[in-house]
Amino acid sequence: MNARIAPPAPNAPNPDAITRSARTVIATEAAALAALEPRIGDDFVAACRLILGCAGRVVVSGMGKSGHVARKIAATLASTGTPAFFVHPGEASHGDLGMILPQDVVLAISYSGETDELLFILPVIKRQGIPLIAVTGRATSSLAREADVHLDGSISSEACPLGLAPTTSTTVALVLGDALAIALLEARGFTADDFARSHPAGALGRRLLLHISDVMHTGDDVPRVPPDASLTKALMEMTRKQLGMTAVVDADQRLLGVFTDGDLRRALDDEEVDLRGARVADLMTRGPKTIGAERLAAEAAQLMEKHQIHALLVVDDEQHVVGALNIHDLLRARVV
Structure with missing residues (x-):
């Protein structure tokens, strides 16, 4: 009308x-x-x-x-x-x-x-x-x-x-x-940090006060598989943890690479890849983008936007995987 x-x-x-x-x-x-x-x-x-x-x-x-x-x-x-x-x-x-x-x-x-x-x-x-x-x-x-x-x-x-x-x-x-x-x-x-402390409920407060450690998944909620894991095992881990990726770690939980939905699509498009016999180490992305738990959540958002990715692994100074997060975690925290 x-x-x-x-x-x-x-x-x-x-x-x-x-x-x-x-x-x-x-x-x-x-x-x-x-x-x-x-x-x-x-x-x-x-x-x-x-x-x-x-x-x-x-x-x-x-x-x-x-x-x-x-x-x-x-x-x-x-x-x-x-x-x-x-x-x-x-x-x-x-x-x-x-x-x-x-x-x-x-x-x-x-x-x-x-x-x-x-x-x-x-x-x-x-x-x-x-x-x-x-x-x-x-x-x-x-x-x-x-x-x-x-x-x-x-x-x-x-x-x-x-x-x-x-x-x-x-x-x-x-x-x-x-x-x-x-x-x-x-x-x-x-400073802006001082301003954020007096406005913790506002958008600026969330951007300046919320750290990666406040929003990341930890412990058993972090997807991770060993490098000799099969593609099926990696996909099952990704499905259970629902972050769209899984870390690939050694026996000491140090990061070797990441396997993502994008890696899966590329493997499916490659006729030379034996999907039944492939190890996740053969398909993963090496040197993935990571972030420290002490960094601001807003920095994770910037990193994701800059590199057009939707998830990040969180590592310590010795590259041990300590957490993971994706864009949905940042949206829930109203950082983006």
Whole structure:
């Protein structure tokens, strides 16, 4: 059945007006960000130094839309190596101030710099000697004057045509928070491995934290036959272990080669091969691609893709076969 598109309502907005409005918002906010870039200087460096010297956490706070931005900034800081959390300024004066300790740094966000809930808790923060970083749009505001460091988040206009909804101002505050997080990340030497440890359930965490030893088959689940095994015995071992191949090992379990579905097809195509009397050593692939158990599972995926293979044997430093895995194991682990 073809979908039926309802006719436009009598007072439906003009499509050109809709796209023009959206483009104006984007242009307005892009211009504000362009104007922000040259203002990054000594004050920004001072803010980073305060945070880097902090023995506690960064406490980020703000009301309304600034509060939503503050929550996101706290989350970004925390996931990039700077311990941080959000405190609602309204709740702070009703007990949550106990969450803020003298060794912390407070990052307060208010475009006007006159948010009552923030100003109400300032005396307590200052009395404890807690450093204060303020992000405001007015350097002469009460919050900016009380701050140890003021970051200028001023804008020429909001993207809202009524000049009422925080739009451009919250974008600028958000970008300032991102700039802080990334500058601190680089200053700390925070790595992708560090990021993965705080995101173990994410795709990056799986790629960077999961090792071959976590996904490989071991013990009796590893297909292996001696070099004098018959083709029938090798096929039975491959069928039982369901990895599409079998290792060929000597008496000490050292790898001699691998026999795969591809080797079987090549043997079937070769009229000179005596399938009844052939030993697996005569049909196997010598010098197969292998990997160590301590390597990352993502490296196995890369190796398989590069060489167009679907399974790998896992060996130790002396070429003893200790495990095996195939592409399905990596798919189950969501590495690929």
